[in-house]
Amino acid sequence: MSTPNSSAAATGAPQYVITAENLTKRYGDVAAVDGISFSVPAGEAFGLLGPNGAGKSTTMKMIGGVSQRTSGTLRIMGLDPDQNGPEVRAHLGVVPQQDNLDEELKVRDNLLVYGRYFGLPMSYLKPKADELLEFAQLTDKAKSKVDALSGGMKRRLTIARSLINEPRILLLDEPTTGLDPQARHILWDRLFRLKEQGVTLILTTHYMDEAEQLCDRLIVVDKGKIMAEGSPASLIREYSTREVLELRFGSERNATIGAELEGIGERLETLPDRVLIYAHDGEAALEEVSARGLRPVTSLVRRSSLEDVFLRLTGRSLVD
């Protein structure tokens, strides 16, 4: 069982909208999700951070009731998604990893028709669709065909569509993968507004910056298991140092330089293209490297990130 986070504990018993205990999904002998447990209180932005194939999307599908779990318990708004799929999904907005907009319909019609799937009346849907088009900055595209939209526009339309039923929980599977930086920032801004309005966000990502920007709390998943759980800041505090010194000595030297750097900083990580020195004070560590007469090709001092947490926990990079 996960423990309630501090803010929820302060207001008494937290209202969990999602609870998973020993959630497991097997495909034959392979466990895509291997006994994970977590709880999400209402209004939280909760992240699943991990590399491709970690089991993030499978977990999302089980929450949406479109993939049946092998074992464990799962409750969404107190309902079992395997037993009450349509009822559970009435509470959800889903942004799948790949856009599945209705290409045969125009932009605004996509929103109207999707709302009808939830059994919502047209008198509600028409003003709501216009409002969401505004929100997604697509008002002038209302009558366009879907395939005329750019990748970022399609993504925003998919998010607008997922909001048509005013969901309490929004599931976002890799929401910004494949988008250019500007489109990502627009999306983050929209998601942040939703969070401010009290929508619970469940987000999978393999971008650490995205997780740091958006998530109150996250679990780091790898090979179907939870490696760590906490807020981005607390995970960095717990599993990494304040700063990191990145050194590049050229691909030949990187592998052998380790012994000569022994004792600098708290920990050393050797990657194929660079050496990472974890230290409270990166500049001081760099001075010590120079003092030992070592001359890296490039050097960079930066703050620790979730990438470093993941590296520490699994020995691998998030994006490779």
Place this chain on the structure above:
Amino acid sequence: MSAVTTGPGPASHSVTEAARNRHFGPLYSRNVRAVIARGLMATKSSNWMVMLSGFFEPVLYLISMGVGLGAIVGSVQGPGGGEISYAAYIAPALLAVSAMNGAVYDSTWNVFFKMNFAKLYQGMLYTSLGPLDVAMGEIFLALLRGLMYATGFTAVMGLMGLITTPWAILMIPAAVLIAFGFASFGMGITSYMKTFQQMDWINFVMLPMFLFSATFYPLSVYPQPIQWFIQAMPLWHGVELLRQISVGVFTPATAVHIGYYLVMIVLGVLLTTGRLRKLFLK
């Protein structure tokens, strides 16, 4: 950059609150009409030529075979023993074929595309729709097309003077029954198809069924074992049913033909719903 005025946050509208609190089982949310509405909206922008060709195909057969070949054949024995023109003999059979083609086109090729390329059903099943809503909605759309083809073809028969009894108007609902049988099964079968090559197998089954199901000549020309085989096929029952209705002659066999389709419909809907559940709610 404007904020959402009323806010998409939780429970700001009573209708969304009501939509959240509806209760239903894992397969069906009583919302078939949303799937139908979507289909009609999409049809507005779809290719009308494809739809029209499905209507004209049997009409062309009727003209070439009925009028052309009919001039050589003369009159033949219809159901109940009366002499009817060759065109009047094959017209109800072609109507059955027309109903089959319309239903099969919608429930196979259209569904195949939506399933594998447009990912339409994945999107639908992430809402509060259940697989039974989706299956029933798609089948209904196929029936609507079948109804349009049947009505058009019956009108052509009337114009050609091939309708001799008021009973013939019942060919339209009967054609819809035939379409229902094919549509419900077609969608279930399509769910097994993964490639375009496999989809060609459907044509490979349909064409011989069209040619040999006593469409152009009576079943009695075949040796007994082949007769049995043809009688096991769905189209033969449709051809016989409509042929009987076209002249207003009803026998106990009429009930068998109708029963055949009723069973086909039930099995087809069960198959399709089960397959959609298996494919999309893994």
